[in-house]
Amino acid sequence: MNESLTLHPDGRTSLSMRRRLPHPPEKVWRALTEPGHLAAWFPAEVTFDGDRVGYGFGPGGRVTHREPPRLLAHTWGEDHLRWELEPDEDGGTLLTLTHTFSDRHGAASFAAGWHTCLIALLAHLDGRSPAAAPADMGRLHEDYVHILGLGAVTRDGGTVRVERQLVRPAAQVWRHLDGDRAAVGEPPPAPFTVPSVPAGPVTRAEPGRLLQYATPGGSVRWELGEGTGHGARLVLTCTGGTAAPDAWRSRAAEVAAELAEEI
Template sequence: MNERLLTTPDGRSVLHMQRRLAHPPAKVWRALTEPEHLAQWFPTEVSIDGDQVRFGFGPGGTVIAHDPPRLLALTWGDDELRWEISPDTTGGTLLDFTHTFADRHGAASFASGWHTCFGALSRLLDGLRPHAPGDTAALHEHYVAILGLSGGTARGGTVRVERQLTRPAPVVWLALDGDRATVGAPPPAPFTAAGVEAGPVTRAEPGKLLEFDAGAGTVRWELTEGTGHGARLVITHRDDPATLPAWRAHAEDLATTVAGLTT
């Protein structure tokens, strides 16, 4: 495997993945472009009519490059997908794939999804039935680590930690003991971080949001729609930038915990 996450001058993210396939480029090209093969490894139904592309979910797209049997590039809504294939020295194929998108924090979801797809593509080329998709939570967390997605920021006195999780918001809320949150009372312990003074809860929306006073500042937890099957976690702590390491570590601990849960 060879994965990298780059940033374009205009701030978009580019996921680069490379695979070596033990089959000649002409065979790989057919698997990349012929509908009966695409249906066995691509994440959704896809049909190409001229330069127009239709997918089984989400917006449509356009073919922006088509150079058989070397290059296929198309858009999927605002995203761009690009496959480049070339022969390697063993008679097989080197596949270079890039996915360009705006949501950097969704990169691990994209990477784990494409990893699974390319595994299915490899089995298809080998003449085997692709495996049924399984739980990719551990794979997602692996990509969070290797793509460097576990950081946060401290700007203008406010800490912000954003993290894609692998389980839906109701499951995460229960893991946080969110159903015990009461306005005016201290927040449940899973909402607090080491060294952060926790005052009373000032706002609670079950499964979505919790705010509480923290010394001279305010902590806000949000669970919103994420990329893939899990919720997007955003923690902000106003007026105490020194708490960034604590909240970053806490978000990682939570991500590890929920990845081990079943839905």
């Protein structure tokens, strides 16, 4: 497999992506370090000034390792990017990108973004016109959720929790779930429920952000917050004896897949 996640003891996560490029390391090195080449594929406007790195917007960074044409590593705000180049026996390069960050559940968004950038990098090295961004970025994101094992549910005693990065903004997710039909004291809209968990009345509703309703011995809470990229972060929590972890994991996956297909 060319992609993997590593969870570190300090709570940070590293995403590693490996690609073979049919170009020598020296040529790939120039594409990684020279602003004129970076502009063709990197997702920001990069400038190097000594060990300082500027990205055209937001926080800058610093070079932490620079060993031409084998290793380049630099920070981007709190994140760290490490580019390793190994020559292969055919005169090409094995490129390994390792991106280290704090938001594990955002890893699929990072992976989908870098996947697209690396395709553009190869086109640039080949001398081809860069391809347009994939029209099915939502589907690509969901593919990486599965590849990286990000669809898991956690259970702590009687509480089940599912956290899932979505590919659409909170307002669109809310409409998709029929959230505008939610009213305190009334049954929740069906998309917020699963057949195995009896749904009681809505106890709290904040349009575009939160819906909570009672269940036998507990509650279900859907919360939409700020996520990685352009989509919302869903946190789904169910408490009580009818928590049903498999049902909520499946429901969150269904919602994510449905949203990925929406235009």
